[in-house]
Amino acid sequence: MWTKTCLTLTLLFVGLFNNVSSQELFEVRLFCDFGMYAINDFLNYACTVRNVTFDFSNPFYYIIIEGQHEPGRTNEDVGNFIIQSSNVNAIPANIFQVFPNIVAIYGFDAGITGINPPDFTFANQLRGIFASANIMPRLTGSPFFVRSTITDISFYSNQIEFIANTFFIGLLNLRYLSIEGNNIAALTPEMMAPLVSLRNFYASANRFETLSGRVFANNRNIEFIGLNENIINAIGPNAFDNLPNLEILALSQNSCVDEVFTINEDITIETVNQSLQQCFNNSVPEPPRTRTLLFEVRGNMTFFDEYNDELLRIEGRW
Ligand SMILES: *[C@@H]1O[C@H](CO)[C@@H](O)[C@H](O)[C@H]1NC(C)=O
Ligand SMILES: *[C@@H]1O[C@H](CO)[C@@H](O)[C@H](O)[C@H]1NC(C)=O
Ligand SMILES: *[C@@H]1O[C@H](CO)[C@@H](O)[C@H](O)[C@H]1NC(C)=O
Ligand SMILES: *[C@@H]1O[C@H](CO)[C@@H](O)[C@H](O)[C@H]1NC(C)=O
Numbered sequence: 001m002w003t004k005t006c007l008t009l010t011l012l013f014v015g016l017f018n019n020v021s022s023q024e025l026f027e028v029r030l031f032c033d034f035g036m037y038a039i040n041d042f043l044n045y046a047c048t049v050r051n052v053t054f055d056f057s058n059p060f061y062y063i064i065i066e067g068q069h070e071p072g073r074t075n076e077d078v079g080n081f082i083i084q085s086s087n088v089n090a091i092p093a094n095i096f097q098v099f100p101n102i103v104a105i106y107g108f109d110a111g112i113t114g115i116n117p118p119d120f121t122f123a124n125q126l127r128g129i130f131a132s133a134n135i136m137p138r139l140t141g142s143p144f145f146v147r148s149t150i151t152d153i154s155f156y157s158n159q160i161e162f163i164a165n166t167f168f169i170g171l172l173n174l175r176y177l178s179i180e181g182n183n184i185a186a187l188t189p190e191m192m193a194p195l196v197s198l199r200n201f202y203a204s205a206n207r208f209e210t211l212s213g214r215v216f217a218n219n220r221n222i223e224f225i226g227l228n229e230n231i232i233n234a235i236g237p238n239a240f241d242n243l244p245n246l247e248i249l250a251l252s253q254n255s256c257v258d259e260v261f262t263i264n265e266d267i268t269i270e271t272v273n274q275s276l277q278q279c280f281n282n283s284v285p286e287p288p289r290t291r292t293l294l295f296e297v298r299g300n301m302t303f304f305d306e307y308n309d310e311l312l313r314i315e316g317r318w
Contacts, residue, residue, distance in 0.1 A: 032067035042104035044079025052086040087111035096122035104128035157181035165190035178202035204228040213238040234282035
């Protein structure tokens with residue numbers, strides 16, 4: 001089995017590393033503790049490994065699984081994979097070939113330093129990604145681009161400082177996102193825009209100072225917004241407009257507001273608005289939205305002013 005998986009990986013990276021043709025292949029033995037194990041809501045037959053030291057960002061490795069399966073179980077039955085108390089740099093992309101039906105993965109104190117392609121190249125069944133107590137200061141690129149199956153992500157407490165606007169691209173079905181307990185400085189509309197199915201958003205205990213009025217403009221299904229313990233001093237006045245399913249807006253321990261709002265028949269978003277006047281007043285007006293129009297001119301196009309004088313003439317080609 002491993003022969004096939006390592007060959008596939010090697011082929012995949014040949015373009016990237018074509019000057020190291022006789023690269024050594026490392027054998028990595030993972031000793032699995034097999035059994036039922038819950039990762040948040042995902043309760044599945046699991047492989048748990050501990051104390052692994054290997055840099056999985058080096059693609060030249062193959063995995064050998066050790067440890068005793070439960071009677072009648074095989075690698076195909078493994079739905080959860082947990083790696084803890086380890087030093088691995090990256091999520092091993094190859095693990096999704098060894099265990100082809102992984103649904104949820106959890107790296108706890110695993111020494112993960114970032115989330116990058118090709119981590120999820122083979123993760124066809126993956127729905128949940130959980131990482132905590134790692135050190136991943138910068139999350140960049142678009143590692144989930146081909147993984148619209150993912151519904152749950154938690155990056156609780158990983159010393160994250162920066163998330164690129166492109167990072168969540170592709171996560172059309174993400175319902176649960178936690179980036180709580182990090183040091184993230186900015187939460188932008190561009191970053192949130194791909195998350196059209198988001199229901200629960202946990203982002204307390206970061207360093208957000210301002211919220212754009214458009215930050216949730218694409219997250220119309222959102223039910224829970226957790227932004228306690230930031231340093232928010234300004235919010236664009238329209239930030240919480242048109243969120244018909246919003247139930248909890250948690251904004252305690254911020255600079256311009258210190259309250260958790262539960263929205264119901266009595267407390268509408270209009271009522272909440274009253275409590276946010278200070279935050280709204282501190283916000284600077286949003287720059288106008290820009291739109292790009294692309295014309296293909298076949299023939300000629302001329303713009304005239306009110307005196308019929310030519311302003312601009314574009315000569316297209318037939
Ligand atoms: C972790 O692995 C190292 C060497 O690989 C070994 O010396 C050490 O005893 C292991 N620690 C635990 C807690 O298993
Ligand atoms: C909240 O107040 C702001 C400014 O006062 C306004 O622009 C916004 O539309 C209000 N939202 C709702 C839902 O009433
Ligand atoms: C916000 O600004 C409005 C209009 O300038 C003013 O009437 C209101 O008192 C201000 N509210 C707070 C809480 O600063
Ligand atoms: C566009 O303008 C050129 C130059 O003035 C002219 O030769 C050509 O016939 C025009 N084409 C059309 C479709 O009007």
